[in-house]
Amino acid sequence: MLSLRAVAICSNFAFISYGLAAGLYPVLILHIVLLPLNVVFLVRMTILLRKAKLAAATDLSPLWMQPELAPVVWTAPRWI
Template sequence: MSWIEAIGYLGTGLTIASTAMSTMIPLRIVALCASCAVIAYGVLIGSAPVVLTGMIQIPVNAWRLHQMLRLVRHTERAASGDLSLDWLKPFGTSRRFRAGAVLFLRDDPAEEMYLIESGRFRIAEHGLDVKPGDIVGELGMLSPGNRRTGSLACVEAGSALCLSYSEVKQLYYQNPEFGFYFLKLTSERLFQAAETLRAENAGTDVL
């Protein structure tokens, strides 16, 4: 077997290895290496179709790898204290709501969460206003039976980024590190809510 054939077999082996991987970041890295080997092999044997195939795959895999690395980086930063969730925007759909619109009611089936972009929303049961930059509805993903823990209505017309739980789960399965940091972020929010409730109760007791 010549060294040229060895490069071809290397590209084939890396391609097969990438399809067998369950996590997205290693898959994209190996796929990029496979494309480089395939391009080198195509150049050495003078096959334009082989070179073209590798060149098409490289930007696709590189972009997906960039997206996932950015997702993990921003999620890690959020979990360590920066609770901004703007990094979710590429994975959701923006929707507009008029004043008075009810997004969901307590005990409704929960299928998506919302990142408020503009306007003002309110959770009636808890007397909480949800403003731009806040996230709401993510706890339905963790509640028993995936049921809403409160009702959400639009008080002032605005828009919200809608991210389905199925998309969140897909991101989790593609990259367990994302899942870890997302759960950590959710825990941070639960602790913050508990602290706020404790402070409000303390203030009531004083009065």
């Protein structure tokens, strides 16, 4: 996904230059709007990937959750 987003950013630059050279303002405006969106999504994906790698490198033991897993006894409400 990161490489696809990088290709999208490169294509945004290519279409911006094409829109400027040919005077195609709808194409120019579209890719000027899409460029920051693609950059933001690329940065967010990179951050998420770093967090996922960090989480995979840590201890995956569920023992820290054991105190929270005490059995819950359900009682019927008084009106039943």
